[in-house]
Amino acid sequence: MSDARTAILGRLRASGQTGPLPDLDTAVLERKQWPATERAALLRKGMEAVHTEFLEATPADWPAVVRACCDREGFKNLLFGPTSEAGSALAAAWAPGGTHLMPYDRPVEAFKDELFTGVDAGFTGTVGGIAETGGLLLMPGPAEPRLMSLVPPIHIALLRSSTIQDTFWSAVKHLGWGRALPPNALLISGPSKTADIEQTLAYGVHGPKRLIVVLVDDLY
Amino acid sequence: MHADTEIKFRDSAAKALLDPQLRANFRRAMDGLIFKRKAQFPNPRDLEDLRDLSTAIRSRSLLNLPALLEQFETQATKNGIQVHWAETCDQANELILGILRSKGAKTLVKGKSMVSEEMHLNAFLEEHGIEALESDLGEYIIQLDGETPSHIIMPAIHKNKNQIARQFSQKIKDAKYTEDVDELTAMARKVLRQKFLDADAGLSGVNFAVAETGTLCLVENEGNGRMSTHVPPIHIAVMGLEKVVATLEDVAPLYAILTRSATGQAVSTYFNLITAPRGAGEKDGPQEMHLVILDNGRSRIYADPQLQATLRCIRCGACMNHCPVYTRVGGHAYEAVYPGPIGKILTPQTEGVGVRHDLIHGSSLCGACGEVCPVKIPIPEILVRLRREATHEDVGSQVNGKGTGRTATEDWAWRLWALANKRPALYRVITWFATRFGNALPAGAPLIKDWTRTRTKPVPARRSLSERVRAKGVPHV
Ligand code: SF4
Numbered sequence: 001m002s003d004a005r006t007a008i009l010g011r012l013r014a015s016g017q018t019g020p021l022p023d024l025d026t027a028v029l030e031r032k033q034w035p036a037t038e039r040a041a042l043l044r045k046g047m048e049a050v051h052t053e054f055l056e057a058t059p060a061d062w063p064a065v066v067r068a069c070c071d072r073e074g075f076k077n078l079l080f081g082p083t084s085e086a087g088s089a090l091a092a093a094w095a096p097g098g099t100h101l102m103p104y105d106r107p108v109e110a111f112k113d114e115l116f117t118g119v120d121a122g123f124t125g126t127v128g129g130i131a132e133t134g135g136l137l138l139m140p141g142p143a144e145p146r147l148m149s150l151v152p153p154i155h156i157a158l159l160r161s162s163t164i165q166d167t168f169w170s171a172v173k174h175l176g177w178g179r180a181l182p183p184n185a186l187l188i189s190g191p192s193k194t195a196d197i198e199q200t201l202a203y204g205v206h207g208p209k210r211l212i213v214v215l216v217d218d219l220y
Numbered sequence: 221m222h223a224d225t226e227i228k229f230r231d232s233a234a235k236a237l238l239d240p241q242l243r244a245n246f247r248r249a250m251d252g253l254i255f256k257r258k259a260q261f262p263n264p265r266d267l268e269d270l271r272d273l274s275t276a277i278r279s280r281s282l283l284n285l286p287a288l289l290e291q292f293e294t295q296a297t298k299n300g301i302q303v304h305w306a307e308t309c310d311q312a313n314e315l316i317l318g319i320l321r322s323k324g325a326k327t328l329v330k331g332k333s334m335v336s337e338e339m340h341l342n343a344f345l346e347e348h349g350i351e352a353l354e355s356d357l358g359e360y361i362i363q364l365d366g367e368t369p370s371h372i373i374m375p376a377i378h379k380n381k382n383q384i385a386r387q388f389s390q391k392i393k394d395a396k397y398t399e400d401v402d403e404l405t406a407m408a409r410k411v412l413r414q415k416f417l418d419a420d421a422g423l424s425g426v427n428f429a430v431a432e433t434g435t436l437c438l439v440e441n442e443g444n445g446r447m448s449t450h451v452p453p454i455h456i457a458v459m460g461l462e463k464v465v466a467t468l469e470d471v472a473p474l475y476a477i478l479t480r481s482a483t484g485q486a487v488s489t490y491f492n493l494i495t496a497p498r499g500a501g502e503k504d505g506p507q508e509m510h511l512v513i514l515d516n517g518r519s520r521i522y523a524d525p526q527l528q529a530t531l532r533c534i535r536c537g538a539c540m541n542h543c544p545v546y547t548r549v550g551g552h553a554y555e556a557v558y559p560g561p562i563g564k565i566l567t568p569q570t571e572g573v574g575v576r577h578d579l580i581h582g583s584s585l586c587g588a589c590g591e592v593c594p595v596k597i598p599i600p601e602i603l604v605r606l607r608r609e610a611t612h613e614d615v616g617s618q619v620n621g622k623g624t625g626r627t628a629t630e631d632w633a634w635r636l637w638a639l640a641n642k643r644p645a646l647y648r649v650i651t652w653f654a655t656r657f658g659n660a661l662p663a664g665a666p667l668i669k670d671w672t673r674t675r676t677k678p679v680p681a682r683r684s685l686s687e688r689v690r691a692k693g694v695p696h697v
Contacts, residue, residue, distance in 0.1 A: 005305040008461065008515045012286040015523035021283055022276040028269035029473060046486065108504035116417050133476075133487035142501035146450050150443060168487075169472035178468040181433045183299075183496035184450075184505060189487045192443035194405060196358035196374060198245075198381045199252050202405040205357055206412065207443025207490070 029169045032132050036219060039131035039164040044215070046134020050190035051203055053212045059160075062216050063093035066123065066156060069212065070099035075120040077102045079152055084143035086125030086158045104145050115151050122152035122208075128171050129164035135189040136213065137171060139182050146184050155208040157188070160216045229578035232553040233545075242378060246550050249377050253541040256484025257592070274477045275596040278532035281465045285522065288431040288464045289513070295434030299496040301509045309339040312514050316341065316423075316456055317348055319510055323454060325350065325420035329412075331438070331445035332356040333425030334372055334535060335458045335514055338557050341423075353419075355412050355444040357405065364391045370551030372558060373482050373537040378550050412444070422448035422506070426459035427534070428474060429511075432467045433495060436511065439478060441489040449494060455506035457494075461513050462522075462531040468493075474534055477594040481536040517570035523618045526605060530565055532595040539589035539599060545582060554579065561589035565602045573610040574624025580606045629667065651684040 034042060044054055057065040070078055081087040082103040094101050099120075108115065124144050128137040136157055140146040149155050165171035168187065172178055177185060192207030203209055236242060261267040281288060293303045306312035320328065328345060330336065330352060342352040342363070354363040358376035361384055362369060369375030376384070381399050388407055389397040395407050416422075424445055428437040436457055438445045449455045465471060479485045498505035521527050540546040540560025551559035556567040556579065564583060568576040580603055589599040609617060610625030640647045658680035663672040671677075683691070 002305075004307045004311060004515075007307055008305055008513075008519055009286050009289065011515075011519040012289075012461075012522055015519075019283060021280045024276050024280070024470075025269070025273060026473075028266055028273060031266075050489070104503060106503060112417060116413060130487070135487050135491075141499075142503065145503040145505075146446075147504045150446050150450065167472070168475065168491075169469065172468050172472055177493075178432065181430075181435050181468065181493060181495040183494075183499045183502065185493040185495070187487070187491035188489065190489050192441070193489055194357045194442050195483070196356070196361065196376055197384055197401045197404055199249050199374075199377075200381070200401040202401050205405050205409055205442045205444070206355070206416075206447055 026169075029167060032167050032170075034131055034166055036162070036164075039129075039166065040161045040215060040217070040219075042131040043129050043134050043164055046130075046132075047190055047211075047213065049134070050193065051211075052134070052190045053210065055212060055214045057214050057216050059216055059218045062158060062214055063090050065214055066090060066158075067094065067099070069156065069214075070121070073121075073154075075099045075154075077118075077120055078156070079104055079115075079119050079122040079148055081124065081144035081148065084125055087123070087144065090123060104148055108145070108147060115147065119152045121154035121156055122148040123156045124149050124158070126157050126159045127163065128175060129159050130166075130168050130171060130187065130189075131164050132167045133189065135168070135187045137175070138186045138188060140184045140186065141182055149186070149188065150207050153204070153208055154210045154212065155188075155191075156212045156214060158214050158216065160218050162218050228555050229553060229582045232555060233549040233582065236549040236553040241380070242550050243548060245378055245380055246547050249374070250541050250547045253484060257481055257538060257541070258484075260480040260484050260486060270473060270477050271594055271596055273473050274534075274594050275532065277465060277470045277474060278534070278595045281470070282462065282522070282528055282531055284466065285462070285464070288466060289461060292429055292431040292434055292464050295431065296429075296511060297434075299434045300499075301434065301436075301496065301511055304510060304512045305515075306512055307515045309514070309516050312339050312458065312512050312516075313341055313344040315512050316458075317345065317350070319454070319456060320345075320350055320421055323420065323508075325454065327351045327415075327419045328353070328421050328423055328456075329415050329419035329448050329452060330354050330356075330359070331422070331424035331440070331448035332359055332375075333423065333458055334369075334558065335425055335460055336423065337369060338516060339458070339514070341458075352423075353412075353415055355415065355448055356440075357408055357442060357444075360408055360412065361387070364388075368552070368557070370559065371537060371540060372535055372560075372562075378552065412447075416444075416447045416451045419448075419452045421454040421456060422450075422452040423456045423458065424449050426457050426463050426511075427478070428471045429459060429464040430466075430468050430471060431464050435468065435493050435495040437471055437475070438492040438494065439475065439488045439490075440492070441483075441485075443490060446490060446492055449492070450505055453506055454508045454510070455494075455497070456510045456512065458512045458514060461515055461518050462533075478534050478536050481538040481592065481594045517620060520618055520620055521569050527569065527602060527619070529597050530562075530569065530602060532597055533562055533566075534595060535562075536594055538592045538594065542588040542592045544584065544586060544588065554582075561599045562597075565597075565599055565606065568606055568610075569620055572621030572624060573606050573619055574621040574626075577607075577610045577625035580610060580625075633667075648686075651686075654680050655682055655684050655687075 077100040126136045191211045194205040345352040361376040370378040385399045497509040546560040564579045609619040613623035663677040
């Protein structure tokens, strides 16, 4: 259909819509700033309002916090990325017995049915958070495949306070996503939800029914 | 000349007004949305600044459109996305069918896409033996009943939960009757999860396309968009050619104002940035990605400096939520893919101002739509312009179907009006008769009937203004 391409671009060019480009005044975005120490609380407020759960942890004890959560919930297994930074740290601290740590180490085609029906929860790291509205930034890839934060009914995400940015706009700049984006990048602000029936909120429509954030306080 | 046959909107609106359930469903939903949007903008200055910025970003993108589209195509292709172009909906449908056939795909699971509604893709694929299943809960609900969306963001807003409960218990295998929203949602989840797992391909729309990185941005709450784009082996995206913006930094404010204007959310549950299919070392994601860029009349809209503003739209739906007409008649009365104020300016431009002049006139021009639009599209001004276009054949105008909305009656009425206003003697005779005998005309007389259908008959004054002024002794009037 390169004919269509030529015709469409030709028509757009022929109409000669040029002129001075309007200025972009981004002051409204720049105004949104908070001290690093306040960002975690703000993020938490935004995300709790949409049913995200939080667990507090320190840089040293977060693997134990994840483990305790799994034991408490009685998960039979937890899907994780064995080669990711967060995943390998979790595995190193994982004592045998109880919840089985299940590595996502093969192409999805090899265990699609099991992924959809046999996994209790998925664990991922994050690359940042958004203070203004609440939200986690994820960068799925070879070490943490895309479906880990989507298909299991519960998603546990590790977030370090120091990585929380003011706004999505400032995060995009900070992470350099504007210039080169990974194959998939993602903002998640809560468990999957819908209001399509009579505007009544219902959680867990397609994606995870619960989102649990393990918030690591690493600012001091 | 166009006959007075196209009065679809008037008749279907009149019908909708008689349905108290429908009116209650819309009123409740729209009130909620108006309230939630307002709560998101506590500071009027922030709102205005954000609207100005968003408007400037969309205007810039349009001014640069051909270059940005090419840049986007180059970058997306480099990322491994196959880019296709379609001038018409037919071409776009054929392209998608071709992709599916070449892979032997029999089932397609869909995330929400208004462009695919515009293409009537589902019906087209079904005709060709491919199952196209909607997975957005609202879209799924209306697809079960063979309906079309009545709102661009909340497609099943016209239904209440009793209606949905009945429908699920009849149409979903082994489903029991329940009015519990959580249980209804769980039923749909169960059916659709299996469909995601089994589908040969997935389809999605696009909220923004980033030229610099070749990225497709998808806004959603449910996760069905992520499922449709990441679980099946093939992902096909469709978008109107106006969706492209220069950079991801440009997307940030548009995204911020989109969710707030649409549903009164500061942020959606998911904002998914898809730049490439499954890459080296990746264990999931689609193996193949396609993007179909659709024109369908957009390049013609683009050619007009005033009407081009139509293409700034980010499909938030705020104009319909705030429209007094939409709220009362609902989305289906428009008999168009895009209902409400944006539909009233978009549909006549794509389908022809003559064919859909019912829509251009179905507005009180109250201005609410223009006031809330996050990208400041002057919808009322555009409506007035299209009203002119429908009856004039202005040189240089590229409006689709210009002049085809003229009717013989209206033509004659204006000719008489012009004549009377050019000849003072004639004017005086007419006003003399109108003031003395105008009241004798029955309300059901031709022409007057159109006015009195929904209004009381105007009663002419007993003396015209100029007569009264003259009687007071003012000369030369
Ligand atoms: S015209 Fe404006 S208010 Fe209406 S859907 Fe488009 S962006 Fe939203």
